[in-house]
Each structure stands twice: as C-alpha cells, then as structure tokens.
Amino acid sequence: DGCIDWSVDLKTYRVLAGEPLRVKCALFYSYIRTNYSVAQNAKLRLIWYRNKGDSEEPIIFSGHRLSKEGDSIWFRSAEMEDNGFYTCVLRNSTYCMKVSMSLTVEESEEGLCFSSRIRYQERAEITKSKMITCPDIDDYLAPYKQPIMTWYKECQRKEWRSSIIINTTSLWIPEVQKDDGGNYTCELKYGSRVVRRTTELKVTALLTTRPPKVLFPSERQATAIDVQLGMRLILDCKAFFGYSGDSRPIIYWMKGDKFVEELEGHIRESEVRVVREFLGEKEVELSLIFDAVDEMDMGNYTCNVENHIGRGSGSAILQKRDMYRLELVGGLGAIMLLLGIFTAIYKCYNVEIMLCYRRHFGSDEADDDTKEYDAYLSYTKVDLESVEREMSEEELFALEILPDVLEKHYGYKLFIPHRDLIPSSTYIEDLARSVEQSRRLIIVLTPEFVARRGWSIFQFEPRLHSMLVTGEIKVIMIECSDLRNVINYQEVEDLKHTIRVLSLIKWHGPKSNQLKSKFWKQVRYEMPAKKKEAVSRRQVMDSGEQGLFGDLQAVPTVAMTATSASLAPAHLEIPDYNEPSHLEMRHFCRNYEYELPTTAIATLSSRHMYCNLPMPLLNGRLTQNNIEKTKKDIHLNSPFVQLSGQELSSDIW
Template sequence: MKTLSLLFLLLLLTSGACDDVKYISKRNSVDGCIDWSVDLKEYHVLAGEPVRVKCALFYSYIRTNYTMATNAKLRLIWYKNKGDAEEPIIFSGHRLSKEDDSIWFRSAELEDNGFYTCVLRNSTYCMKVSMSMTVEESDEGKCFSSKIRHLEKAEITHSKMINCPDIEDYLAPYKQPQMTWYKECERVEWRSSITVNTTHIWIPEIEEGDGGNYTCELQYGSRLVRRTTQLKVTALQTTQPPKVLFPPERQDTVIEITPGMPLSLDCKAFFGYSGENRRPIIYWMKGEKFVEELAGHIKESEVRILREHLGEKEVQLSLTFDAVEEADLANYTCYVENHIGRRSGSAILQKKDMYRLELAGGLGVILLLLGVLTALYKCYNLEIMLCYRRHFGSDETEDDNKEYDAYLSYTKVDLDSLGRTSSDEETFALEILPDVLEKHYGYKLFIPDRDLIPSSTYIEDLARSVEQSRRLIIVLTPEFVAKRGWSIFQIETRLHSMLVTGEIKVIMIECADLKNVINYQEVEALKHTIKVLSIIKWRGPKSNELSSKFWKQVVYEMPAKRRETLSRRQVMDSGEQGLFGDLQTTVSTIAMTTTSASLAPPNENRHGHHQVALATEIPDYNQMTLPLGGGHTATAAQMRHFCRSYEFQLPPQPSSMSPPLPPPSTVQFSTLGPGGRHVYCNIPMTLLNGQGFRAVHWGTRGASEQYAWEETRTPPEQHLRTTHQQRTKL
C-alpha cells in the first residue's frame, strides 16, 4: 500500500511538472496526452520470423514497471498508426498477442510494417510513445536482407568481437541456445585463430578477407531467428596529413594556355583513413582568395572519389575556366587537409608561345616517320638497295676491261665420285648456283671445269681468269673444305696477293655448319687475310627458291649491271668466248668428227649422204649412262658440269627411197642430242691429259647396235691422270 502511494505521488509530480508541456497528441489520436514521439529503438525482422515489441515507456521515460503501473490503476493500451489515424489493436491470440508490457508477433508479415504506440493512462493521467518496426524479405539467394543488417567496423590487424544482436527475448533462462554461425550464408571452416562461441565470434587479428556478412541463426520453438552483421574492414587510422598527387608538392607546375580557350585544372590527393565521420577537405585558392570570391567564369566541381580501399581514398577536385582571360594568368594553389595537418600544390598559368605546339607536333611526326623508315630499311634493306641499283645505279661492268662477272671456284674434287649420288650442297654448287646466276639473272660466270682447259701453264691461266673476273665466288661445302679445294688461293702468290690487297671482291657461300669439318681452321685463317669479303649462308634446299633472301644477298654482292637475261644458246656462246674458246671449239670439232667417222658404215661414204652420223631415232642424252672407268658410271645429268648443248635445225630427213641410215650412235659425245640439239662438250681434264677412249659393243636396242666409249690408259697416261687429280685438289 505504501508503494502504491509513492507511485501515485510520482504521477502527480510528473503531471504538475508538465503544466507547461503541450498536451496534444502528435497525430491527434489521444487528446491531452504527453507524447514522447518515436523511440530511438527500432525493430527489424525478416518476414516469417517472431518478434517482440516492448513499450518503451517502462524502460526510458518513467521510473516504474508494468506491475506497479497496473497496481496504480493505470491501463496500457496499444495502437497502430495508419496514416494520420491511430487504431486500437485487437489481439486475436493466434498470430498477435499481448503479454504484459509487450506485443508478440508469432510470425511477422510485410503488412505489419509501421509504428506501434503504447498509451499509459487513467482518467487524469496520460502518457504515450511510439515504436517503429520494419519487416523485410530476404534478398534473392541470400539468408538476410541488406536493408536490416547491423554494421560493425574493424581496423586491419586489430581484434574484433562480433555479437549476435537483439536475441535476448528468445533466450530461455538456464538453457543453452542452439546457435549456428554463417558467413555469406554458408558454413565455413574458420581459421584456427578465430574463436566461435554461442552468441559471438572472436577474431584476434583482423585481416582484409575477414570483411563480409556474418549471420547467426537461433532456433526458437518451431521458428528460426536470424541476425546479420556486416563487418567492414578499414585501414589503420592515419597519422599523416593528406598527400597532394597533382600538382606536385613543393614544385610549381607551369601550364601554358592560349587566352580564350577553356581549361580544367585537376587537383588529385590521397587521404588516409581517418574515421567514417571525417570527409576529405580539398579546395582551390588564387593567391589569398577562395574560388567563391573569383569571377563567375571560374568554378569548382564536386569532389569526386577516384579510388577507395579500406577507407583510404584518392579524390579529385577540378577548377574549370569557361574561357581563360589575361587576368586569370596567375598562381593557383590546391589545399588538402585533415585533422592531422594541411598540404598544398601549386599550378602557374602562363600564356603559350605561338607555334610551339605546331613545331613540337611537326618534330614528332618527323621522328615518327624516321622511325618507320628505319624499321622498313632494317627489314627490307636488300630489296631497297636492289631496287635503287636496278633503276638508278651505274653499270659496274662498263669500261673495266674485265670479261666475266664472277669466277666460280668450285669443282668436284674427286672425279671417281661422279657415279655416286650428289649431296644437296654439291647439287647446289654444280648446277643450281651457276644456272640461276647465268640464266635467270644474266651474269657471265667463269667455271674452271667448263671454261678452262688445263695446259702446261694451268696455274697462270687460272690466275689470268681470276684477273678477268669482277667477283670471286668460293662455295664452301663439307667435302670441298675437307679436301682443301680452296688452297690454291694460298699457294699461288698472284692469287693470294689479289685477295690480300682487295683487287677482287670475294663472296664466300657457306653451305653447311663447317665448324667441325677438318681444315676449317685454315678457311678461317683465309677469311682474315681477305680484304674485301662477304659471307652468305646457304640454308639448304629452301634457299633454292628464287624468292628466298639468299638470292637477294647473292645478287646484292654481285656487280651492278644492266639486267639482260641470257638465253640457253647465249650462255654457251659466252663460255665459248673465254680465254680458251678457240681451243675448245677446235678440240670439240676434232673429237666429234673423229667419233662420227669411226662409227659410220662404209656404204654411207659411197652414197655420199652425210659425213656425220645421223639417226631417225635420236637418243636421249639426259637419260644416257656414261662409263667413267674404274667400275663407275655417271648419268648425263651428273656430267652437266662438263657438257652443255644448244639448239640448231635438223637437216631434212631422207626419203624412203634413200639407202638405209646407219644405226644410231650412243657414245658419250654424240653430235645430236634430243630434240635436235647439238651436244657441245668442254672436254674434261682427264681427256686432255692423254687418256683415250675406244668404242665397245654395248648391246642391242631394237634393231640398232649400241656402242659406248671405254677409257683406255697406258702407264704414262695413268701417271698423267694422277697428276691431274693433284691439280684438281689444288
């Protein structure tokens, strides 16, 4: 009874003290009532979860509880605000019920959103307060709603405790709750340093990856209660002033501008983390004036955040000029500051000199063009030089009193190997290289085995041939190097002197990797003695294509001349016009006449038809097999380095009434080749060293007798052949 008296006295004192308070309802729902408006505590709940809304009067506004109020004959009435009206709540007891100073929602629904007002009153006293409740649905695919999360912050490397908030109403006394923790709505394997308890998680050292959404799930009867906390990890609190990135600190940046042109000055700065409630402070000044004090055509933009990480920010503030005037050419300073200090960077506007930009642009274009031209020249220098030489270069062959464009120094050093299959290198040196240079590019070559007939003055003739050539081509194959086919240029004094003094330009073609070949060290020594030397690599059959870089290199090193591609007949005529052309023609004529006369039957002379053996069926020279002696044979293709042919008109064929012609000749040096070609043979050295041939019976081909030349030797002739082989190796 004494307690009730004290409560009644308290209510009277409260009523007397509020004489000056405006006794009207905020929403005019209850007249003459003390309205405490809306309580700070808000209730957030997911749809379908239970929630308890307490009357805040008993916890924040009066010093009594629900039991004492009811004993003092005070009634607690609940209303729900709908617009400007307040309607009493009817408790059905199934989903919504009243329990002492609270109302319980067994399963909150979206329609339960709104304000709930509790009124404590009697006939002479009235007091009320409103509480806010928000019901949200979970985000799609999530176990929480991003609108009703609790926010927590933690600095990196610091410790943090994450509690499960607002679950006191769901915990039974003296009973351990059934609690489950999730991160991003998934069960995770927590690292060993993290402690997970029933109502909280303890993280002793925060890492950047610890940021995220932590959800605690509590089993309350048949319902689940979820609370989600968003942990935001930040950098450590800064202890430094902001840093100006542009314009640089302690350095005046000069900006040249043409008056009348628009301009935007950008100030960029970096701000360390200094708390959520501190915004970056950045501004421009002209001298001692703020931008607001300047002319209207100068404006400051909004602060823009360029990047943000763990609370650290890079921001930008622009100072814009609609059109720069002469009076605007001055010093402008950007200031940045925080609670630690202030820094600044300055930019000076100056009038731009005329044509400086144009000159800089022109110079840039010129440099770019030079760079492009340099790159093109580096990639296509051979093509460019050959094109220039072809259209604008002079003819090196005019008035130099030299007969040959190049001396080709290569020979099949072992004549006994003629019957064997030639290697790719040897085929290139003996056939492809001379054919391409003579027939495709029109050069006139001196080939010793073709154009030089050995005599008693063989070395002198060879030296004179080199002197009559503009280039010396040495083809280095493994066999040629191993057998020292190049050694004559070291032995013969005149030839060696020409190389050392640079009287002739040497083109060395390496046909393989020769470093492991015997005698290659001597070739290297020879290279060092040659004054004018060009080395070209032949990289196998792929270099034989006319479009390859190899041929461009060869042509570039050859003499510049008017390109006149020689026909097959012109190539042979050029060979005949060498130093020994007359001798070759004489020897060839004698050899062919003798051969024809010895093979012709006697009755041919009686009828007086031909002095030269003819046949209605011309043998195919290219398919002939020629005996070489020593058990070896060679096809005509392998003898190509020694024998060539040119076209001529066949005489009229005899009529059927004429006497029968003799059987066709199939000797090595026949007068007629396939297609009516005259076979012209530059006699091999072996023949000119005294070796003879005799005709032997070869067999029967159809109705014709086949003959071949067999090499005969006498002991002196064998000695001469040995001497010739030694010369060849030299």
C-alpha cells in the same frame, strides 16, 4: 486524440523473409521509466496498431503466425507483406502515449544467404585486433542453454586460420589482414528455424597521425604556369589523405586571402573527385576552372587541405605566356610527332622501304666489284641410304625453291656446289675460290644439314673461317625450323658468334614460299643490290661454267669417249648406273636429274654431262675386284679423296 506521440523510434527492425522476429514496444525501453508489469498493475492497456497510409488499424492476433507476448509482438515467420510501421499505444481513460517502430523484411539475394540492404557494418584497422559479434540475437537465446551457432564468410563454411578464435556468439581476429574484409554471417538455430545476421567488415589502414599532403601544386615551391589570355583553363589540385574514419576530405582553392566564391564569376571550383582509394586512404582532386583567362586573373592561387590532425597547402602562379613560345612549342611538338611517326613506319617497313629505294634509285652492286657470283649457296643433300626417298619440306625448299626463285624470278647468279663446282685443283681450294668469287654466303640450316654438320667446313678450314671472321663476306643464315633440340646445334650457335657480318632469316614453312611473303623480302634485302633480270636456269649454268674455271666448250661425243678411255685401264668397264645399286651415284639436281644410259658411251649427245663418280674410278685406281663393292665402300674407303659423293659432284667428262 490527446495522446502523446513520440513519432517513429530510431531503431529499425530488419529481418530476412522466413525468419522469426520479435518487435518490442519502445515505450518501455526509451520513453517512460516503467516496465510492462508495472503498467499492467496501473490498469494501463497496451494496444498494437499497424499503419496503412494515413490511418492506423488495430492488429488482430491470430496466434498462428503473429502473436502478442507481453510488451512485444512475435512474427513466427516474417513475410514481405509485413513491411511497414507498427505502433504501440499505452493508455487508460486519463493517460495515453504511443510510439511507432519500423520493420523491414528483405529476401536473400540470388546465390547469397543475406541481403546487402540489411547488413550490419563494422570496420577494422589493419594489423589490429577485431571482435565481430552476432548482433540482435538476445531475444532468441534460450536461458541456461548453449546456443547452436555457425559462422560463414561469403555464405561459405571456411577453414579459419589458427589465430582466429570463435566463441559462442562472436568471432575474434587478433591481427587483421587485408583479406579479412568481407561478409560474415552468423546462423543461430532457433527451434525449427534459423536466425541469420550478416556483418560486412571493411579493413582500413591505420588511423592517420599526419595532416594531408598536397601532391600538386608543389608544397615546397610555387609552381609557375604559363597561360594564354582568353583561353579556358583548368587548374587541378591533387592531394593525399590518410585514413581518418568517417571524416570527409577538406580541400579548397584560394587566391590570396579570398575564397573562390568571392572571386569573379568566370572562376569556379569543381566537385571533389576521388582519384584512387585503398583501405580508406584517398587521393583526391579538385579543379579550379577559368572559363576565359583574364589579365586580372594573373597571380598566386593556393590549394588548401585539412584533416583533424592539421593542414597543408600548395601554390600555383599564373603568368601570361609569350606568344612566340606557343608557336615554338607547337612547331617542335609537330616535328617530334612526325619524327616519331616516321621512325615507327621505318621500324615496321624498313625492308620494304629499302627494296623500293633499290628498285627505283639503286645501282647494281656487281658494277662495283669483280666477283662472279651474287651468292654461294651452301646446302647439299647427302643421303647415302636413299636418294629416291621423298624430300622433306626443308630439303625441297633448300634444293629447289630457294635457288629457282633467286635465279629465275629475281635474276641472281648463284654458285651451287653440286651443280657448278668444276675441279681444277684440290676440292678445298676450289671451294674457297668459289666463296671468294661470291658476294654473299647463304647457309641453309635444316635439321638434317645441322645434324650431319654440313656447315663445319666453314669453321675448320682456315681460309674459309678467316673470311667469316674478318667480314670479308656477308653471311646469310636461313633457319628452316626450330633447331634448338637438334644435335650439333650448339656448335652452330658458336659459329654464329664468330661471324662478323651475319643476317639471320627464319623460314616458316610453305607459307614463306609465296613470292609476296615477308621471307622473300628479307632475303632480297640481304642479297646484293641488283636490278631484276629474268635469267633462265640454262643461262645460269652456262655462265657458271665459264666464269670461275675458264672457258669450257661443249664436249663432243667422240672426245668424251676418247677421254674416258684414257682415264681407265683396258680391263676396267664403267658400271651400269641404271642398276639399283648405283642409282644413288647419279647427279642430284632436280632440274638436271638424268642418268647414264645403259648403252655405249658413244651414244651420248654433245652436251655437258655431270656425274657424281668417285675420283678413284675416274683415275683408274680401282681393280676389277673393286667393281663389286657398293657405292658407299667406293666412296668412303677411297685412298684418293675422303669426301662424300655429293661434295665431289659435278666432275666433267
């Protein structure tokens, strides 16, 4: 009673649990002009209390964890239970004065060496220098003794860049960079314990020297805004504020010389929103809200911005919108939206759309020309080492799946050289005539086909090359795998650039073989428009025989025997093609794989027989001594024609 109470001192003591702490009586440092020694000589006593609710209890010093030393109390190891207010009272029989100090004890956050609630705060402008000191450690420094201190950043030891200088109790950064922001912790060894202080450094932009800038509405010219009466309206003002320290952005709306608070009740301002912030520079937004636009609301509205340097403003003029404009804009917007949707659908499903159109409304492309075949399939299997080896997925697709699906399922009429080519003149002329009679040219690119340059005839034969360059025939290239690392692939790329009308389709393995896959849709899209007809393989073969090289009749067995006898001298016998050395010379077509029997030719049935026999053999140009040669020698060394057995296939007997 009758004691002068200075309430709570402004200084707050903050410490991590487990660390030592000294709490000094603030009377001797801020409120009276004397020190503890003088007060003792004046017979004044210093008594400590701890606040518990509305009462104060005297502190009993045990000396073990809490002790009184001079004008202070010492916590050897602060604990969470020590949180609260501590009051020091200086009195005698005639004099009394007291003040309270606040103590906050926090535990370190999980995984960290500090608590974010008791950090010190510092700011540094980018590119300028900054000194970070270890705060509030004077009470823990021993006189005449060098302190043992360690610095951490984000609680980790750090290899500081060479320009940063660490002194006894401070860390100096000569040129602050953006990455220098963060938490700096100084750790001082104090007896058997440590004292930690953490400072959060925030890097900011340089202090601005310019007034804020209004981004919208424009500062240079008033922005006209068409509004519809009775509708809700939100008018946004956006502005940029440079870094101005702790000052908050000042932004507000006015109509003429009136503030928003003076306008009608249906007009109000929103809260100031920070749209984005970087190094203390801010882009802010303030909305002017009209619950329902009225005729009286038309006019000029100004957005004003200010800082300690100056001010800026931007104006918006509200004007009544003509009704027909609204409908016109809405109609055009809907049309553009529909066009965008239709364009996106067409981009994604153009192949399906075209196939659907062909199926219901399209005509047969064959009705408009005199060509015999829908496509010429340029792919043959030439493997002089072993025809009997198991085919790769690419070969199986090119030789069996592709022609079977196009002919049997979709009804296309293909010209396949090793099946349909019947010699009538030179091989090149027959081949060129076959391509001319085809509406499409399909080139199947497999690694083997590219490596052996199966496509090269279309590049080096002038007549065929001219057809590709002039666009006389549309070319469909089917790539069966990644061919970039295959030898000769660059030549294929060069060929692509010379083809005038080219479509490239990727075959992605067995999953593309399914009839509903996108691959077949792309193939059908590039193939001639054709109504679906189920055509058997036998029909396709027969039509191919009768179309390009004249009407062919089934050759009777007797006629075949007579013809074969006239082709070769009496001393020459036809080799046995069932022998292992001649297995490679049989006709290669999976659906027509059959061999010459070992019995006499007269036992053959009355049907067309196709054999891959070298022309010298058929023309009787080999002597008896040549019969023992291998098939490879017969083919490669023949003076009659320098072509492979597969390229010269389908000779008719």
